Amino acid sequence: MTSEVSKGLTRSIELYQDRSSRVKELRAEGKKVMGYLCIYPVLEMMTALDIVPYRIFGDLHEPVTEADSYMPAVNCPFLRSCLDIGLKGKYDFLDGIVTSHICDVGSTLSSIWIYALKPPFSHHIDMPHTLHETALAQEKGLLEDYKKALEGLSGKEMTSEALEAAIRVHNEQRALVRELYELKKLNPPLISGAETIQVIKAIESIPVDEGNQLLREVISEVKERSNGPQKKSSRLLVWGSIIDDTAMMEMIEGLDANVVMDDTCVGSRPYFDDVEITDDPLDGLAYHYLVDIKCSRTFRVNNYMDVHKDYMKDLEIRFSYLKDYADEWKADGVIMESVRYCDTHGYDVPGIRDYLDSIGLPSVYLEHDYTEGALAPLRTRVQGFLEIIG
Amino acid sequence: MTQETKPRALNRLKSMYALRAEVDRMYEGGVEASEEGKPVAWVMLEGWSNAILNAMGVKTVFPENYSSLCAAQGMAEPFMERSEAEGWPSHLCGYARASVGYSARMVDVGGKIPPEAPGGGMPKPTLLVASGETCDARFKWFQSLGRFFDAPVWTLESPSPGIRERLSSETYERNVQFLIKELKAFVAFLENLLGKKMDWDMLEFTGGGTNEINRLRWEINELRKSRPGPMHTRDFWSVMTAALFRGAADPEVIIEGHQKMYDEVTERVEKGIAGINRPEKYRMSFEGLPPWHTLGFLDQLAERGWNFVIESAYRPMRPRTVDLSMYDDPMERYVRRRYRSLEESLQEDYEPDEVEAIKNEIIRDGTSSRLGLKHISDYQVDGVVLHVLLTCRATSAGLNLLQRKILDVLKVPSLVIEGDIIDASAFNAAEALRKAEAFEETMDHYRKVRKELGMPW
Numbered sequence A: 001m002t003s004e005v006s007k008g009l010t011r012s013i014e015l016y017q018d019r020s021s022r023v024k025e026l027r028a029e030g031k032k033v034m035g036y037l038c039i040y041p042v043l044e045m046m047t048a049l050d051i052v053p054y055r056i057f058g059d060l061h062e063p064v065t066e067a068d069s070y071m072p073a074v075n076c077p078f079l080r081s082c083l084d085i086g087l088k089g090k091y092d093f094l095d096g097i098v099t100s101h102i103c104d105v106g107s108t109l110s111s112i113w114i115y116a117l118k119p120p121f122s123h124h125i126d127m128p129h130t131l132h133e134t135a136l137a138q139e140k141g142l143l144e145d146y147k148k149a150l151e152g153l154s155g156k157e158m159t160s161e162a163l164e165a166a167i168r169v170h171n172e173q174r175a176l177v178r179e180l181y182e183l184k185k186l187n188p189p190l191i192s193g194a195e196t197i198q199v200i201k202a203i204e205s206i207p208v209d210e211g212n213q214l215l216r217e218v219i220s221e222v223k224e225r226s227n228g229p230q231k232k233s234s235r236l237l238v239w240g241s242i243i244d245d246t247a248m249m250e251m252i253e254g255l256d257a258n259v260v261m262d263d264t265c266v267g268s269r270p271y272f273d274d275v276e277i278t279d280d281p282l283d284g285l286a287y288h289y290l291v292d293i294k295c296s297r298t299f300r301v302n303n304y305m306d307v308h309k310d311y312m313k314d315l316e317i318r319f320s321y322l323k324d325y326a327d328e329w330k331a332d333g334v335i336m337e338s339v340r341y342c343d344t345h346g347y348d349v350p351g352i353r354d355y356l357d358s359i360g361l362p363s364v365y366l367e368h369d370y371t372e373g374a375l376a377p378l379r380t381r382v383q384g385f386l387e388i389i390g
Numbered sequence B: 001m002t003q004e005t006k007p008r009a010l011n012r013l014k015s016m017y018a019l020r021a022e023v024d025r026m027y028e029g030g031v032e033a034s035e036e037g038k039p040v041a042w043v044m045l046e047g048w049s050n051a052i053l054n055a056m057g058v059k060t061v062f063p064e065n066y067s068s069l070c071a072a073q074g075m076a077e078p079f080m081e082r083s084e085a086e087g088w089p090s091h092l093c094g095y096a097r098a099s100v101g102y103s104a105r106m107v108d109v110g111g112k113i114p115p116e117a118p119g120g121g122m123p124k125p126t127l128l129v130a131s132g133e134t135c136d137a138r139f140k141w142f143q144s145l146g147r148f149f150d151a152p153v154w155t156l157e158s159p160s161p162g163i164r165e166r167l168s169s170e171t172y173e174r175n176v177q178f179l180i181k182e183l184k185a186f187v188a189f190l191e192n193l194l195g196k197k198m199d200w201d202m203l204e205f206t207g208g209g210t211n212e213i214n215r216l217r218w219e220i221n222e223l224r225k226s227r228p229g230p231m232h233t234r235d236f237w238s239v240m241t242a243a244l245f246r247g248a249a250d251p252e253v254i255i256e257g258h259q260k261m262y263d264e265v266t267e268r269v270e271k272g273i274a275g276i277n278r279p280e281k282y283r284m285s286f287e288g289l290p291p292w293h294t295l296g297f298l299d300q301l302a303e304r305g306w307n308f309v310i311e312s313a314y315r316p317m318r319p320r321t322v323d324l325s326m327y328d329d330p331m332e333r334y335v336r337r338r339y340r341s342l343e344e345s346l347q348e349d350y351e352p353d354e355v356e357a358i359k360n361e362i363i364r365d366g367t368s369s370r371l372g373l374k375h376i377s378d379y380q381v382d383g384v385v386l387h388v389l390l391t392c393r394a395t396s397a398g399l400n401l402l403q404r405k406i407l408d409v410l411k412v413p414s415l416v417i418e419g420d421i422i423d424a425s426a427f428n429a430a431e432a433l434r435k436a437e438a439f440e441e442t443m444d445h446y447r448k449v450r451k452e453l454g455m456p457w
């Protein structure tokens, strides 16, 4: 069995290429495997009940043929790809699906998935949009519902102890991912942007403890190896919507640039803040998933009761973490990327550009339709950008 | 011999014109208020904030509606081009992009209304009220306007649970409490911004006015079930702006306008007069948002006997009488008067045995294939036009699923037309018309299928 022999980066690549191999083994052993979309369906709560979370991704290399009859083409091509793959039966092994309001299309996809694929279990978390105090209480209430739904599925009670233990093991994963990202601060970085995606996708395809073991292996391997990424002229930070395939990173890193840091959801975004362990663990979880995770889906302002508005201050509050990333990882340019029709990220583009301009960090915006063919014209644009910042 | 001229394809309601004129007055009122130094809010259409703002003496204008007005007058294009030049991606909501361009132009002219602005324009906002209701664009868009105005943005939360979750009474009660607290926080914010206290009696008045308008709109829509359909979708779209995009506290004029419309539609029903001046060959439903730039397309379809008797967007809610006497808190009354549970909606809309069947389906499958189709059967529709919009995910993402459900459950076919609310270049009228002609055979076929199955139409 491959899982017993390969380790570290090799294992990550294997899982990247054949994501379901491990969870199918676990399922055969009687474990439940739960599909989830995006980064919001509180994985700790699945882990606490010994349910294996398995993130649903699309496949950029597979033409969309089935999803058209359920969702028009003018919608997130990533989600259409997820649906297409689902309709082709490739997620049939899942015991269910958990979705949340990541965006309009994400919520619609949830209804379509339930209607068309009839999963044995489904649950939708209607996440609030703001960081209002009321929203935080609402998020906690929603997690209480989610807890009940998962308990109903597993037939077990989710004790506070089990949930706390799950939070610790997921926090350990977050710490390990951050440790991995530390290795990208070096010049050249010890691990490339494309390899990082492989590793993140791999850990999102197996139980958290196995993911932690894999991360440890990867960290010690990349520290030791001599065939890591070459030093390039530019160090880039990539911000944007989902990138769940190495193709774009490979395209960028095939030019004279290292991708040293990212703010994307198959990257640093879900891992850079820990969940605080609170008396009622749901408080810490609600706070983390609503407040800590900085995704364009959420409406953020400094103090929402403040009746004064200052655009630059507002941008600073929302995006200064990007400056921190750029400073710490010594990035000299930012690629803003998004799949076409992603509204939540699209509306942030002008503001992020204004912010980056204000701190003197050059940026370029790339939009693509989640196909391999879309990358060729983008290559020319990235090349042009590198020439400017080089 | 004098040549007889054929009447126009649409038989427009006379009462529509007065209500439509109120929309112009809404914009005029916004400009006047701004000139007098009174607060003006740019607001997204949603169910909660307008009555509160109006009760606090804030004039409201609606960029969403203003963009459609620009499109209808062929003026949206330059604003959208400007939005792209400012770096807003071109796939974003057409309403948003037109308002971004408009805002950029305002900055060009020193915060004044740009001279080319149609309908008198929208004045600079004192605040922006965004919403989590219906679409993400509503809060992302307003936040992104920060580049042009240092006006604070408040995003109103609006819960929208999954279907199974919506059946739970606990979820309903939690959402009621969430709304109450959220709206109270909004009021506190407004009090701070405006330096004055909320007038709760005024809220009862403006909120009550909104309910009365909704009731009349509902009654009018009930009349539209008649054969032939007495009121065309274009009239509905023309007047919905006056009902939903209200700028000031006094609802009387709008109520009166709707009362007149109710009377006119009643008369049409009694006399068997249709909303089109051609024999009603096909009763149609329009699903999605209107093509504001090319509304005349529906007139061309009316020439062929297509009578759009109902539509999916902007529909009024079924009026309800709830006993609120046990609630002292005016905000609680305000919320409970409108916010209803799925259970309650099912009880109102379906026969008892059907309610149970739907609930069982939802509990078992997470959804019911019968949800969202009621207007198609109630209005005995022969065909549905699905308007898939290039720039609106919220109203387009589910249309293909709807198409399947309508056909599977009701044996009613749909015609998919691609276009946009604002961007005329996304719509090919000639091609759409060709598709429409061919679609008539499909509608004829399914009429027979329904008959064979013993369906009522």
Ligand code: SF4
Pocket (backbone or CB within 6 Å): A076, A077, A078, A079, A102, A103, A104, A105, A106, A241, A242, A297, A339, A341, A342, A343, A344, A345
């Ligand atoms: S990429 Fe954008 S549109 Fe697609 S799922 Fe993510 S947030 Fe939604």
Ligand code: SF4
Pocket (backbone or CB within 6 Å): B064, B093, B094, B095, B096, B134, B135, B136, B137, B138, B289, B391, B392, B393, B394, B395, B421
């Ligand atoms: S529902 Fe669609 S058209 Fe309306 S504001 Fe939202 S994105 Fe724009």
